[in-house]
Amino acid sequence: MDHNPNANTNWGDAATNGVNYELTSSGDWIHSQLGDTTVASGSAGADGSTPSDxxxxxxxxxxxxxxxxxxxxxxxxxxxxxxxxxxxxxxxxxxxxxxxxxxxxxxxxxxxxxxxxxxxxxxxxxxxxxxxxxxxxxxxxxxxxxxxxxxxxxxxxxxxxxxxxxxxxxxxxxxxxxxxxxxxxxxxxxxxxxxxxxxxxxxxxxxxxxxxxxxxxxxxxxxxxxxxxxxxxxxRINVRRLFIAIEKAIENASKVVLFEFNDQFTRQNFVSIVEPFLDDVKARRGITDFLVVCDSTNNTAQVIDTNEFRADIYIKPTRSINFITLTFVATRTGVEFSEVVSA
CATH class of the missing domain: 3.40.50.11780 (Rossmann fold)
Structure with a gap:
């Protein structure tokens, strides 16, 4: 329920202050307070307007x-x-x-x-x-x-x-x-x-x-x-959701390098955070392989001078099976399977 328009109070709040409202099977409301009971019709109610775009x-x-x-x-x-x-x-x-x-x-x-x-x-x-x-x-x-x-x-x-x-x-x-x-x-x-x-x-x-x-x-x-x-x-849904999960986690982890020095120590610290996380995703069959590049090759002097930090993360996602091909072959009784497969 929404609220009692006459008392201008929430139904639930009213019940906690000794007022009780009960909806009967016929759709009527029974209002009880301090021993006094009033039955109010629940008919002719309004559902409100349908939400527009x-x-x-x-x-x-x-x-x-x-x-x-x-x-x-x-x-x-x-x-x-x-x-x-x-x-x-x-x-x-x-x-x-x-x-x-x-x-x-x-x-x-x-x-x-x-x-x-x-x-x-x-x-x-x-x-x-x-x-x-x-x-x-x-x-x-x-x-x-x-x-x-x-x-x-x-x-x-x-x-x-x-x-x-x-x-x-x-x-x-x-x-x-x-x-x-x-x-x-x-x-x-x-x-x-x-x-x-x-x-x-x-x-x-x-x-x-x-x-x-x-x-x-x-x-x-x-x-x-x-x-x-x-x-x-x-x-594919699984690949998009894989990258959403990985990107969100690594973006949060990357906050630790903000306002730090862009030097070898900071870059290695970032890699040491990301690689174990991706190893765990790989162990749980989310990716088949990955590579994290965060060194002087992508953090050049120009990047450092503009107060930036860069990391390139390469990921090979696992793929779901969408199509199955089954081939059934009937063979003679005396045929060796090794001969059929190698033929």
Missing amino acids: ANKITAYNKFADRETVDVSLIAAGPASTTHAKNLITLVNKRKDCMVFISPERSDVVNVATSYNQLKNVKNYVLGLGSTSYAVFDSGYKKVYDRYSDIFRWTPLNGDIAGLCALTDYVADPWWSPGGLSRGQIRNSIQLAFNPSQTERDSLYSNRINPVCSFPGEGTMLWGDKTGLSQNSAFN
Whole structure:
């Protein structure tokens, strides 16, 4: 509840001062204070106005300053193109978090054919541009609202962000949130758009991660692409989140060299901080190799004279498996496998 407009007080605060409010099954409020009880009708209430794009932009812009607000995952909720573009601009500027975006409700809910659903979703994402800091999914799921006793359609972006948070908890940010191991979507009664194999391929080639329901296996995220259109390591969620985690950690560590002398001692001290951290990430399968260069080759006399400090960090990220090729060969009973393999 919000507040009691007549007493101008919060419901919870009032309850702590000897006033009690109870909501009955019929929707009425029972007000009790010092033995006196009053029943007030809960009908004809107002839900308030639906938030506009301007309202949403104002709210989400509270996350714009990375120095004062630390955030890793942003769920867009129901998002028009205007709202989605603002969020993409926000994360592109921050460069330390990702936004998760679903198509609009009208693109997939109560749309007659999967062909039109596919076309609508692709057109929506096409209008948002290319970025490695956004993740696009394929639609909406139906959930049961036990408080209102009705079914509701909700965008999947909150679920996908949740899968990334779960991946952080059970593994590390550089693991993929998709697939059978970590990509299970919970509390899904039905998908508004359950793409077929052909439709999944079309979505994936357009940077859209399909969410699918498979008989006997449940509903799951069946992809791990970012919204980057270029063929790059950063077109995968795990690689982008790997670099976000590494960059954030090393940026924080680099603060120790501020206002120190740019000499061999300071540079070696920085390397001694970074290399063990990257060794740990490598041991946890986040990267296959790395190189830290912080010496006189990149901290030249000119760099030192301009009061700068430079470090070059080269990283080989691990890649997730997106495509599997299985070849089955039938052989004669008497054939040696070594002969077949070497042939």
